[in-house]
Amino acid sequence: xxxxxxxxxxxxxxxxxxVIDASTLQQDRSFDADVVVVGTGAGGGVTAEILAQxxxxxxMVEEGALKSSKDFKMxxxxxxxxxxxxxxxxxxxxxxxxxxxxxxxxxTTVVNWTSSFRTPADTLGWWQxxxxxxxxxxxxxxxxxxxxxxxxxxxxxxxxxxxxxxLLRQGAEKLGIQTALIRRNVNGCWNLxxxxxxxxxxxxxxxxxxxxxxxxxxxxLLLTRARAERFTLAGSQATSLECTALTxxxxxxxxxxxxxxxxxxxxxxxxxxSPALLLRSGAPDPHQLLGQRTFLHPVxxxxxxxxxxxxxFNGAPQTVYSDHFLHTQALDGPMGYKLEVxxxxxxxxxxxxxxxxxxxxxxxxxxxxxxxxLALLRDGFHAEAAGGRxxxxxxxxxxLDYPLTPYFWDGARRALLxxxxxxxxxxxxxVSPVHELVAQPYKRWDEARQAIAALPMQRxxxxxxxxxxxxxxxxxxxxxxxxxxxxGLYRGIGNLSVHDGSLFPxxxxxxxxxxxYGVTARLASGLAERLAxxx
Amino acid sequence: MQRRSFLKAGLLGGLALAVGGAAYRQFRPxxxxxxxxxxxxxxxxxxxxPAITGVNPDAPALAAAIDRVGAAINGLPLRVQxxxxxxxxxxxxAPTRRLLAGVPAWPEATPAEVAAFLQSWRTxxxxxxxxxxxxxxxxxxxxxxxxxSSWAAIGYPxxxxxxxx
Numbered sequence: 244x245x246x247x248x249x250x251x252x253x254x255x256x257x258x259x260x261x262v263i264d265a266s267t268l269q270q271d272r273s274f275d276a277d278v279v280v281v282g283t284g285a286g287g288g289v290t291a292e293i294l295a296q297x298x299x300x301x302x303m304v305e306e307g308a309l310k311s312s313k314d315f316k317m318x319x320x321x322x323x324x325x326x327x328x329x330x331x332x333x334x335x336x337x338x339x340x341x342x343x344x345x346x347x348x349x350x351t352t353v354v355n356w357t358s359s360f361r362t363p364a365d366t367l368g369w370w371q372x373x374x375x376x377x378x379x380x381x382x383x384x385x386x387x388x389x390x391x392x393x394x395x396x397x398x399x400x401x402x403x404x405x406x407x408x409x410l411l412r413q414g415a416e417k418l419g420i421q422t423a424l425i426r427r428n429v430n431g432c433w434n435l436x437x438x439x440x441x442x443x444x445x446x447x448x449x450x451x452x453x454x455x456x457x458x459x460x461x462x463x464l465l466l467t468r469a470r471a472e473r474f475t476l477a478g479s480q481a482t483s484l485e486c487t488a489l490t491x492x493x494x495x496x497x498x499x500x501x502x503x504x505x506x507x508x509x510x511x512x513x514x515x516x517s518p519a520l521l522l523r524s525g526a527p528d529p530h531q532l533l534g535q536r537t538f539l540h541p542v543x544x545x546x547x548x549x550x551x552x553x554x555x556f557n558g559a560p561q562t563v564y565s566d567h568f569l570h571t572q573a574l575d576g577p578m579g580y581k582l583e584v585x586x587x588x589x590x591x592x593x594x595x596x597x598x599x600x601x602x603x604x605x606x607x608x609x610x611x612x613x614x615x616x617l618a619l620l621r622d623g624f625h626a627e628a629a630g631g632r633x634x635x636x637x638x639x640x641x642x643l644d645y646p647l648t649p650y651f652w653d654g655a656r657r658a659l660l661x662x663x664x665x666x667x668x669x670x671x672x673x674v675s676p677v678h679e680l681v682a683q684p685y686k687r688w689d690e691a692r693q694a695i696a697a698l699p700m701q702r703x704x705x706x707x708x709x710x711x712x713x714x715x716x717x718x719x720x721x722x723x724x725x726x727x728x729x730x731g732l733y734r735g736i737g738n739l740s741v742h743d744g745s746l747f748p749x750x751x752x753x754x755x756x757x758x759x760y761g762v763t764a765r766l767a768s769g770l771a772e773r774l775a776x777x778x
Numbered sequence: 779m780q781r782r783s784f785l786k787a788g789l790l791g792g793l794a795l796a797v798g799g800a801a802y803r804q805f806r807p808x809x810x811x812x813x814x815x816x817x818x819x820x821x822x823x824x825x826x827x828p829a830i831t832g833v834n835p836d837a838p839a840l841a842a843a844i845d846r847v848g849a850a851i852n853g854l855p856l857r858v859q860x861x862x863x864x865x866x867x868x869x870x871x872a873p874t875r876r877l878l879a880g881v882p883a884w885p886e887a888t889p890a891e892v893a894a895f896l897q898s899w900r901t902x903x904x905x906x907x908x909x910x911x912x913x914x915x916x917x918x919x920x921x922x923x924x925x926x927s928s929w930a931a932i933g934y935p936x937x938x939x940x941x942x943x
Contacts, residue, residue, distance in 0.1 A: 246941060317937030320924045324853035332854060332916070338909040435938060443941045494812075494856060556934060589923035589934055594916040599896055603919070604832030611933035640857070679900050703908040704901070 248444050251452055252311035260459040262309060265469040265488035266497060273502040274464065276302035277774065279484055280509045281471045281520065283307075284350020285759035286743030287511035288450025288458075289391070290767040294509075295461035297771035302503060303455070303463060304486060306470040306516075307347035308493065311451065315441030319590040322440035326354050333515075335631065335645045339702035340541060342643075343710040344513060346493070347441075348467060349451030351513070352756060355710070356438045356560040356586065357427040357447055359397045360753035361388045362761070363566075365574050369624065374748040375720020376729055384761055391760035395448040396430040405436070405558030407584045410547065410614045412563045414669030415582070422565045425583075428756070429559075436558045436586055468493060469501055471512065472639070474524040474739070481508050481524075481739045507738045507774060510716075511763070514538075514745040518633040518715035519641030521726075527735030532726050534633035536717055537643055538750035539709035540619040543655045544585070544595060546606075547614040547666030548673035548684055554611050560586035561754075568618075568661060569752055575624045578654030581753060582662070585615040597677050597706055606675070606684075616666060618658030623714065623749030625650060630750075633715050647707065652700035655707075659698075663691040677706035711755050716745040724748070731766035742766050813859040815848035818870040823847055823918070825884045829892040830918040839927065847921035862917075865910050878907070 256262055277299040280287045287303065295301045310325060323331040328344040335342070345351035367384065370376040391397070404412065404424070412422045432446040445452050459465060468489045474481040488499035510517045518534035526533065561583050569579040585591075592613065596606050606613070622628040631645030663674045663685065673684030674691050678698055685691035698705070718741070719725030722734055725748060731740040742763040744755050751758045815823075823844045828834050835843060851862050868874040872883070879895045881887040887895075899911035922928055929936055936942070 246943075248941070316942045318942060329855050329858070330850070330853040332858070337905065338912065435941075437937060552933075589929060589932065590920045593919040593923040596919075599830045599832070599900075599915060600893060601832040603830070607923070607932045636857075638857070640855075703905060703912065 246313055246443065248312055250311050250313045251445060251456060252309065253313060255456055255459060261462070261464040262459070262467065263464070264309070264467050265486070265499065265501060266491040268488050268497070268499045268501075271500045271502075273504065274302055274466070276300045276464070276503070276505045278302070278507045278509060279304060279503045279505040280511060281484065282350060282510070282512035282516070282743065283348050283450060283455055283465070284345060284511065284513060284743065285352050285450065285756050286763040287509070288349065288352065288454040289760055289763045290509050290511060290742045290770075291458040291463055292454035293764065293767040294771050294774075295458040295463045297775060299771065299774060301458055301463040302505065303458065303465045304469050304471055304484070304503065305348050305465065305467050306489060306493065307345070307350075307467065308491070309348040309465070309467045310353075310441065312441070312443055312445050315443040317435070317437040317440050317443055319440065319588055322354070323590070326441055336642045337644070337702065339647065339707060340539065340645055341708045342539070342712060343708070344515070344712060348465065349449045349455060352449035353441050353451050354439050355754075355756055357429055358561045358564075358583070358754040359392070359426045359428050359757045362758040363569075363752050366749065366752050369574060370748055374717070374724060376718065376748070377720065378729060384765070387761040387765045388757060391757065391764050395428040395453060395760065397426050397428045397757065400424060400427045400429075400559060400562050402434055402559065404562040405555075406551075406553045407555035407558070407586070407614050408561065408563040410549070410553065410669040411565070411582060411584050411616060411665065414665035414667075415565050415567070417668040418665060420565055420567045420665070422563050425562050425564050427559065427562070432559065434558050436556055436560060438560050439586060439588075439591075466501065470496075471520050472523065473520070474508065474526070476524060476526070476736065479735060479737050481736055484508060507740070507770070509740045509742050509770070510733075511741070511743040513743055514712040514715045515633055515641050515643055517741060517743055517745040519635060521716065521733070522633070522635055523639050526726075526733065528726060530723055532717060532724070534715050536623065536629060536748070537631040537633055537645065537715040538622045538711075538713040538747070539631065539645060540711040540713075540750050541622065541645075541647070541651065542617050542619050542708045542710070543658050544677040544706055544708065545616045545659055545662035545666060546596065546675045546677060546684075547616065547669070547671035548609055548675070549612050549614060549671055552611050553614045555584070555587035555613060555615055568658070569621060577657075578620050578622075578625065578628060578650060579752070580618040580620045580654060580658045582665070583617045583619065585617050587613060587615045595677060595706065596675070597679050597681065602682065614666065614671070616662045618662060619711070620651060620654045620658065621750055621752040622651070627651070630714055647702050652705075655705060656695065656698070656700050659695050660692060663695060664688055667691065679704045711744075711750070713744045713747045713750050713755055716741045717748040718746040719748055730769055740766065740770060811856050811860065813848070813851045813863050815844070815851070819848075819866045820844050822866065822869055822884045825887060825892060826914060827918055827922065829889065829896060830915060831922045833922065833931075842925070843922055846924060847917050850917055850921050850924070862913065865913065
């Protein structure tokens with residue numbers, strides 16, 4: 244198990260970083276800090292670094308384990324169980340949508356595909372006009388995006404797109420559909436194509452190798468395998484956070500409890516776990532908004548089969564996109580969608596292909612010739628795309644109900660048609676929308692057009708997935724529409740902030756990591772100033 | 779074809795799966811929280827793995843694939859492992875298997891019977907059976923293609939060896 248690549252996390256631990264694996268604790272413990280940050284993904288990582296740089300004593304709590312490049316072996320067998328929520332098989336309550344979310348130190352940033360977009364101007368404009376976020380203009384946010392782009396090496400990707408991405412570009416170009424290149428948060432990337440399994444070379448500038456080490460260097464403490472259960476609230480203040488230590492495999496509590504006390508608490512567990520923690524804590528919610536309007540960018544998928552090799556497992560996973568169909572109608576008109584591609588490794592590819600038996604085996608024989616195209620549908624801008632709702636199961640764990648409406652299915656059908664047309668234009672000899680009633684790949688565009696027009700658009704028949712969970716703790720100017728104020732403070736708890744993708748009052752309309760970095764950098768900087776003033 | 783069974787399953791499937799799950803837990807109250815792959819489960823997977831993958835492995839490869847499916851289930855949350863235990867129980871007990879899946883004892887099921895069962899659940903109007911199909915589909919295909927021994931047949935070279943050792 245040796246790697247030629249140095250592991251900065253192991254080096255940091257050897258140099259004395261304060262890291263406690265709660266699974267090893269033999270007794271209950273309590274800790275004090277200036278600020279407790281719950282979650283170490285995009286929002287928690289950025290917040291921890293900024294607060295630690297301001298001289299505050301920061302305690303980071305993470306339910307995942309601390310894994311690092313020595314563990315990242317580019318094998319799905321290890322990556323999904325160890326780095327993802329629910330072994331990469333987290334699902335909505337009715338099991339109709341599969342959700343990819345990280346569960347490790349660094350959160351989803353450890354396993355995302357590095358796509359970096361500033362929040363689109365039309366999304367920010369909508370937040371300003373509909374949700375009272377007056378300061379969230381393109382100009383107002385630009386310095387924060389710029390700061391995080393510099394911090395995380397977000398740059399144009401200088402290497403040619405791999406074939407998987409280039410087929411999107413080629414097909415779209417033939418049809419007069421504009422595409423562009425995706426910026427990436429990488430430094431010295433080897434172009435391997437395994438971003439989703441943890442970067443083995445530490446090139447991806449995830450929270451794991453950037454902000455979290457920086458906070459630890461400044462004396463922050465990191466608690467791993469500790470699940471935040473509930474806040475103790477007294478009046479309008481949170482006095483402590485109760486946590487449960489988890490077993491080394493993260494499956495169940497060990498029985499050890501941790502009590503964390505701080506002047507201020509920041510919730511950054513992601514858009515399913517953050518509202519769930521606040522619901523378990525009985526946080527004030529006079530307008531019944533907490534956990535509501537959870538967005539997913541629900542994704543439909545089209546597999547293209549090509550005469551030439553595509554090798555969608557090789558090379559930077561996402562480098563080409565098209566926003567054409569986000570702009571062919573009004574923001575609150577019929578549902579728009581962003582086009583991208585997905586890397587395909589054997590397990591992800593085999594489980595996504597909707598067939599069994601000989602039909603499945605025949606598709607898999609052409610695995611290296613398959614291109615996987617995605618359409619991410621933009622939810623949250625229309626009354627029939629009001630998102631889902633996070634509630635608690637009887638054991639306190641979160642579940643997400645996400646209704647798929649006729650409005651969504653109209654968009655899904657248009658997206659499947661678009662993708663098939665692009666794939667045939669790029670030279671596919673077969674196209675298979677991921678749908679249970681597609682028995683064989685369609686051979687020609689006119690056949691596909693007629694068939695897709697007639698396919699029943701229905702949950703559990705049409706495959707729908709998501710890698711972008713947003714909303715549930717909406718940040719708005721008006722207490723009647725959101726539980727969080729524009730400065731990130733939870734309304735009704737004076738010393739509790741929310742700093743993650745759950746803040747977004749709509750979906751983003753683009754891969755959300757840079758939106759989370761920019762918004763939380765701004766909120767954390769404001770919080771650091773306020774805490775410094777209070778002394 | 780076991781059309782009558784499917785029809786019954788359509789009318790009763792959801793109820794039977796819910797009640798049957800509870801009954802199954804009553805029959806086996808000592809069942810551990812973590813999914814345990816027993817001989818009945820292995821017998822069923824020995825039939826389902828070739829049926830779902832469309833690949834016919836030899837006995838040692840099949841046994842290894844069964845182990846991998848079990849390991850994949852053990853990586854899921856305990857709540858989901860419980861659901862899968864119930865599903866395996868229902869598909870192992872003769873009365874519920876005949877009612878819900880329309881197949882005789884797994885070793886005696888013909889490929890056509892197994893394929894008819896899969897196709898029926900895949901498009902069933904009872905959503906619980908549809909989700910059970912998806913669960914079996916993903917677990918079996920994941921358990922098969924996760925292993926390097928399956929990769930040559932699909933033209934996947936595997937990750938760079940220097941970094942994956």
